[in-house]
Amino acid sequence: MKVGSDIEAFMDRLGHRFAKPELLVRALTHSSIGSATRPDNQRLEFLGDRVLGLSIAEALFKADRTASEGQLAPRFNALVRKETCADVARQIDLGAVLKLGRSEMMSGGRRKEALLGDAMEAVIAAVHLDAGFETARKLVLRLWGERVETVEEDARDAKTALQEWAQARGLPPPAYETVSRTGPDHAPVFTIEVHLASGESERAKAGSKRIAEQSAAKALLTRLEGDT
Incomplete structure (x- = not known):
């Protein structure tokens, strides 16, 4: 599948070249423009949430081998919550390549936290389906970066x-x-x-x-x- 220069540039920002770029296109397609012939990213979002969760849970488990479940849980929640996913999406300018319906685009959909967070999860799922869990896990840890190390402050309610x-x-x-x-x-x-x-x-x-x-x-x- 041939993709436009904007998608090519996004793959560079993401740090993953897709063998099946149609997976990425689907991950970037919001339900406001989805159709029977153009599937949206909702199913990918469901899978990406689980891939992200396992990647982060494992990273936290290994990073602090003395932490209790009660200590790990709020750290995990801080790293996988929608706000954090949206923040990572902004980091790689995901909003610029979101495929939205006209009404969603006119209402500022490219900047909406929920849309960005959902699409980030969908992109993670697309990487997982394209290249396997290990590649997706490495991508998550690279994009989340220092957030994993500094999460204690963010996890504090x-x-x-x-x-x-x-x-x-x-x-x-x-x-x-x-x-x-x-x-x-x-x-x-x-x-x-x-x-x-x-x-x-x-x-x-x-x-x-x-x-x-x-x-x-x-x-x-x-x-x-x-x-x-």
Whole structure:
């Protein structure tokens, strides 16, 4: 199968030359443009999620042979969650080659976290089907890179940690307030402020309330721990 120069360039960024490039094309095809003659990437996403999970689980298992299941689980979750997959997708500019329907394209689909994360998983599956699990595993570890080594910080649930900090000092749980919501419907930006009953607060912005809350909690916790 002959592919365009954009797909050729993406294979260079990905670091894998496909013997069956039709697998990559399918991995990049969103359901908004899929059809009976142009299958989308949903089945590949299902497989890629499992290939990614096994690759990361094995890497964490080998990296820290003394860690308990309770320590490994949050690290694993931080590395395979949709936000991380989307971040890796941006790293290789996957959005530039996504095949989208007109409505999805007009609504900013190339930048959407869910679409990027799903497509990244589908691409991993395509590599697995094209060249086997070992090649896919090596690709995952190369693309995820230092994230595997520095995951302990990312795995920390800032909201839980901040609540524990407050409870240890006899304070009620932190309160989260949506200060503003800006941007178009397809790409909103939320500003969240977290408050403690003792008067401390911090703000953060993100494309989802959950991420903004985590970022605000992390910022406040970092300041509080620095003060102590």
